[in-house]
Amino acid sequence: MAGIVWESWIGTVAAIGIALVIAAAALGLTALVTALISRKVAWVRDIARRSRSALLTTVAVVAVWIACAVSEPATAQWWPSLSRVFLIATILAGSWLLGAVVSFGFERLMAREETHLVGPDARRRRTQLLVIHRLLLVAIAVLALGTVLATFPEMRAVGTSLLASAGIVSIIAGLAAQSILGNLIAGVQVAFTDAIRVGDVVVVEGEWGRIGEINLSYVVVYIWDERRLVVPCNYFTTTPIETWTRKSDAILGTVYMDLDWRVPMAEVRAEFQRIIEASPAWDGRSSSALVTDSQGGYVTVRFVMSSKDSSDQWDLRCEVREQMMTWLQREHPEALPRTRVSIGAGDAAD
Numbered sequence: 001m002a003g004i005v006w007e008s009w010i011g012t013v014a015a016i017g018i019a020l021v022i023a024a025a026a027l028g029l030t031a032l033v034t035a036l037i038s039r040k041v042a043w044v045r046d047i048a049r050r051s052r053s054a055l056l057t058t059v060a061v062v063a064v065w066i067a068c069a070v071s072e073p074a075t076a077q078w079w080p081s082l083s084r085v086f087l088i089a090t091i092l093a094g095s096w097l098l099g100a101v102v103s104f105g106f107e108r109l110m111a112r113e114e115t116h117l118v119g120p121d122a123r124r125r126r127t128q129l130l131v132i133h134r135l136l137l138v139a140i141a142v143l144a145l146g147t148v149l150a151t152f153p154e155m156r157a158v159g160t161s162l163l164a165s166a167g168i169v170s171i172i173a174g175l176a177a178q179s180i181l182g183n184l185i186a187g188v189q190v191a192f193t194d195a196i197r198v199g200d201v202v203v204v205e206g207e208w209g210r211i212g213e214i215n216l217s218y219v220v221v222y223i224w225d226e227r228r229l230v231v232p233c234n235y236f237t238t239t240p241i242e243t244w245t246r247k248s249d250a251i252l253g254t255v256y257m258d259l260d261w262r263v264p265m266a267e268v269r270a271e272f273q274r275i276i277e278a279s280p281a282w283d284g285r286s287s288s289a290l291v292t293d294s295q296g297g298y299v300t301v302r303f304v305m306s307s308k309d310s311s312d313q314w315d316l317r318c319e320v321r322e323q324m325m326t327w328l329q330r331e332h333p334e335a336l337p338r339t340r341v342s343i344g345a346g347d348a349a350d
Contacts, residue, residue: 019067023059043108050104054097061089088148095144099137106133127198127214131191134216187216187233195236196243201310203242204231249309252286253317257324258298263335265291268301268324275323276305281316283308298337 031048038045065086110129190196191214200211204221207229212222219236221229244251269289276282285306293300303320307313328335 016064016067019063020060023063027056027059047101047104051097051100054093054100058090058093058097061086061093065090084151087151091144091147091151095140099140102136102140103133106130106136127191127196130198130214131188131216135188138216186237187214187218190214190219190233190236196241199245201244201249203244204229204235244310250283250285250306251310251313252304252306253313255303255305255317255321255324256292257301257303257321258337259301259328259335260337261294261297261299263299263301263328264332265289265301267332268328268335271327272303272320272324275320276316279316279319281307281312281319283312297339 034044034048038048065083068082068086106129110126196202196211196214196219198211198214202209202211202221207221207223207227209221209223209229211219212228213220215233217233219231219233221231223229272289273287276287283306286304287306288302288304290302290304291299292302303324305313305316305320307316
């Protein structure tokens with residue numbers, strides 16, 4: 001090794017090789033320590049696996065940068081440009097590593113919350129953690145980009161001249177506040193005011209579905225028929241929406257049937273009670289069968305039933321509607337709706 005002239009390309013290759021060997025040894029030692037610690041702390045192995053690619057990239061870039069700095073490239077005229085490339089690569093790789101660690105931490109937090117909390121509380125915490133997670137990732141990306149741009153003196157000069165222009169700044173701020181920043185602020189407001197949460201059942205624009213994703217600028221509603229409705233965050237801060245899971249998943253449902261005046265309500269109530277008691281979708285909280293309207297040649301019977309969530313409620317309503325219809329056809333066909341026409345005596349003689 002003593003005979004190697006480091007200020008040569010052969011020396012450069014040797015320096016890079018030595019740097020990579022040292023980096024590999026350091027990574028191997030880190031992996032060994034991680035394996036030993038993970039025997040008692042399982043999540044250490046998980047975070048090492050999650051950040052392995054980013055860590056390898058960061059260490060490799062730094063190792064090659066140091067090797068080049070002590071060999072032939074450091075004496076060349078183009079070294080400042082190459083050094084800047086290494087600096088930018090290090091910033092980006094380090095940001096990738098930081099983002100991987102942050103993402104792992106938030107995934108651990110959300111997994112723990114799901115085991116300790118259920119119902120609306122779990123959805124609220126998960127929504128807040130998702131929004132904070134995305135905010136931190138955006139902040140890391142913005143800081144990384146800003147740091148990269150700051151490595152160019154020309155960009156700093158351009159930035160200073162732009163910011164010195166009050167007219168341009170006011171236009172940019174006004175446009176951003178009305179569109180981008182306004183929507184981002186609405187996204188944070190949606191998450192932390194608990195207006196909606198991931199997993200909530202809602203009716204938006206006449207569509208029934210669940211809140212599937214809450215991003216910084218838009219919300220994705222998973223429609224029941226597997227469509228996806230993408231809605232800007234500021235929609236939820238300016239437009240009334242219908243939510244079925246605000247405080248609890250439990251819900252009441254109704255089935256309306258238009259029947260003839262001769263419907264035997266006592267028997268209808270008994271049959272309705274039998275149907276819901278036999279159904280696993282009924283939670284036993286509430287049930288009733290009442291005549292709520294009467295007009296023309298029929299009466300309106302309303303069946304009310306409760307379920308633990310909206311999915312069971314849908315199944316229960318379909319079941320009640322179908323079984324009541326079948327029972328009426330079989331046992332009381334006279335109760336089915338019909339249209340009556342009265343023909344006078346004079347008309348009959350004709």
